[in-house]
Amino acid sequence: MIDLTREDTSVYCFYYQAAVLRRESWFVVAVxxxxxxxxxxxxxxxxxxIFEFFVPAAMExxxxxxxxxxxxxxxxxxxxxxxxxxxxPNQEV
Numbered sequence: 722m723i724d725l726t727r728e729d730t731s732v733y734c735f736y737y738q739a740a741v742l743r744r745e746s747w748f749v750v751a752v753x754x755x756x757x758x759x760x761x762x763x764x765x766x767x768x769x770x771i772f773e774f775f776v777p778a779a780m781e782x783x784x785x786x787x788x789x790x791x792x793x794x795x796x797x798x799x800x801x802x803x804x805x806x807x808x809x810p811n812q813e814v
Contacts (some may be wrong), residue, residue, distance in 0.1 A: 734761075734775040736805035739788070740798045743770040749796055752787060759784050775805075 737760075741749050746764075749772075753760055761775040776784045791797040 733805045733808060734777050735781055736803050736807075737774040737776060737784075737788075737800060738765065738803055739772055739774070739800040741770050741772050742796050742798075745796050746770060746772070749791060752791065756783065756787065759787065773806075775807075 750762060753762055753774075758777065759780045760777075762772050765771050765773040774784070788797060788800055792800065
C-alpha cells in the first residue's frame with residue numbers, strides 16, 4: 722500500500738496547466754486519451770478554458786512532445802509546470 726502522507730515525490734505526478742482553445746478542447750482531450758497513461762486531464766477553469774494535467778514522471782517526455790505539437794498548431798497556449806496542487810492539504814480537489 723502506498724502511504725500518501727510521506728514526503729516521497731515518486732507517488733505524485735507532475736502537474737501542468739494550459740489554456741486550451743475552447744472550440745478544439747474535444748480534440749486536445751481525444752489526442753491525449755489516445756496515448757495510454759500519458760496524462761490525466763480535466764478542466765480547472767471553464768470560463769477561461771484552463772485545463773490541468775497530471776503526468777506520471779515516466780511519461781513526461783511523451784506528454785511534452787504531444788503538448789509541443791498541439792502548441793505549434795495553436796490549440797494550446799500558456800503551458801506551465803506548477804507544483805502539484807494535490808500535495809497542498811488546503812486545495813479543493
